[in-house]
Amino acid sequence: MRIVLGVAGGIAAYKAVLLLRQLREGGHDVRVVPTPAALEFVGRATWEALSGQPVTTDVFEDVDQVAHVAVGQQAELVIVAPATADLLARAATGRADDLLTATLLVARCPVLMAPAMHTEMWQHPATVANVATLRARGVHVLEPASGRLTGADTGPGRLPEPEAIAAAALALVGPRDLAGRHVVVSAGGTREPLDPVRFLGNRSSGRQGVALARTALARGAQVTLVAANMSVPAPPGVDVVQVETAAELRDAVRTAAKVADVVVMAAAVADYRPATIVASKIKKRADGSAPPLELVQTTDILAELARDRPRPGQLVVGFAAETGDDEGSVLDHGRAKAARKGADLLVVNPVGDGKGFGAETNEVVVLDGTGELVARFAGSKDDVAHAVWDAVLAASEHGVIRP
Template identity: 80%
Template sequence: MRIVLGVAGGIAAYKAVLLLRALREAGHEVRVVPTRAALEFVGRPTWEALSGQRVTTDVFEDVDEVAHVAIGQHADLVVVAPATADLLARAASGQADDLLTATLLVTRAPVLLAPAMHTEMWEHPATVANVATLRSRGVHVLDPASGRLTGADTGPGRLPEPDEIAAAALALVDARPADLAGLHVVVSAGGTREPVDPVRYLGNRSSGRQGVALARAALARGARVTLVAANLAVPPPGGVDVVTVGTAAQLRDAVRTAAKDADVVVMAAAVADFRPVSPADAKIKKREGAAAPTIELVETVDVLAELARDRVRPGQVVVGFAAETGDAHGSVLEHGRAKALRKGADLLAVNAVGDGLGFGTEDNEVTILDAAGRPVASARGSKDDVAHALWDAVRALV
């Protein structure tokens, strides 16, 4: 596949080097098109050595090849990382004052922009409007990650990690058919956090990677996607509607609201089974000689079972995930079968967790059970691979 990697002039340009390597190692031909400012951060020799192709920035270079048109025409995918506030503004207004913006105007291939800038720039109304304009035209714009920025400040504006950008970009040109077109799917992702006091919570190790992969795969297959995101460690894919939640109760309300017109609901989030009965209003202090506090817990609502029981529209397909560990009472799969019978979901993806499995990892392995606990499919590989396997199973039901 022929990929154009655009690089705008921001300090995060150094991460694009790793993105270039990842795309090349995946077997793709990559043409790097930096802006002049980008070359102030990473030089031309680096891009040429790693891409194996000549690097130009100006529409007046390689005039005999009509590069400002040909590069975009021949691309199967265009990725810009980092996409600065300036680049977003120029792309939104349709400028073509360098080779990269000209390529963005010419190409009819999928385009993914990965913004990186300081928080104030990302949140400025001009940038917000530019992003909305680009998304309305079908351009996929990732939300930046939150974290340490160039200086001592932190916040949203950090470039997502190269492997996350690569996965999001390649999902746009996945060879699978758009067999979910016309469907609205709701996916929950991440892990809920139940407050103990204003600074502490009961939580779990879910990063949200599998749920984000499910949303990304559904989008690539043509669905309209609502992602209910609980404390994600990875950015949501561009092009989906994101509803941010924190607790199990908030997730329940958000999923039920989104499910009212959904054809499929996939509960991939790790929802807390218990919450403190009475969270403290102030931070619980450790006092010398005093006994450790006792925290009384109460069960949370079983969101998956409730969705399966109270279908809010006829024919709605409900899918759950079961993160299990084997114990003296049964294996992972035995616990999964019991859960499938108890929950009543149409499909249940069972996976082992713990000791580097499941939570927080790049790969996953699941067995997909039907409502009677019978295996109907299995998948092992990247979380994107698992996501597509699950959607294949869902497609047989809708």
């Protein structure tokens, strides 16, 4: 896809470098069009090296190619990140005093702007009016994230993460094959308290679950994300329910599942919890011995959902993080788990040695309820998420779910 990446002059321009790399790794042809001020933050050489294309800012450069018209005419998608208060104002009033604003006037493809500025600028009536004007014209203006800004202040005005911008932008031109469906995704790792300081947990970062939620949203679904303890932020646009323990996750998923067409259990849920929670911090013993730790098994949420579905035709998808051992391979254990759980699909992925938890990539095998291979995929966690939703839609075509 031919994408124009516009970059305005704000400190968040450095994040646009990561966005550019992500778009390029996705196979897209990206032309970067920075404003002159943007080059004060990230230089021309960086944009040209990562995009593989020349970078110009002025309408009087490449005049023989009529760049101020051609760039916008050839674009299939325009993303502006960051979109500063100044850029929003100039775009809203139809200015064309540099190559980026001229391109915005010419482009007839979807346009997405990701604002980034200080909170006071974002909330100023002039910016509010400019955003309303752009949205009324069909421009997709994201809400900025809240968090640390330049300096010590915090608040709304932070540029959304590159992954979220890319997903929102590509959703404007991508398939909407999950439209009309409500999906529930669990993500992260549960923590089972032992005392006021310690807990039993796992290494899950929540990346794969967040990718599943983000791609489902991009493909048109209404998404509820039941988020256990995650090291990555939830994607903008999804309904988030925060939980801590396996019991809390079970309650939240069961409640959300009452109106869901698909439930995807991607969270790493503790199999065991301490039998009792000690009221005060457990101290070291003078004799060097360790106190006994009694564990009890938690509820098998996936098996329970598969057995007691709150909606007819609901599809239940499980995840199984596995390691091979003397008793069998990752796939052997996955097939045995598929038979026990009763889910419609089970996504099996190896973990350990840099795989799975916390990694940027994943490799999975998708099994049906009988343990038969449905799909095998490896790639980024967003790519894996798309492969999982493809498998869900294939199951839907066979009558498992109906929007």
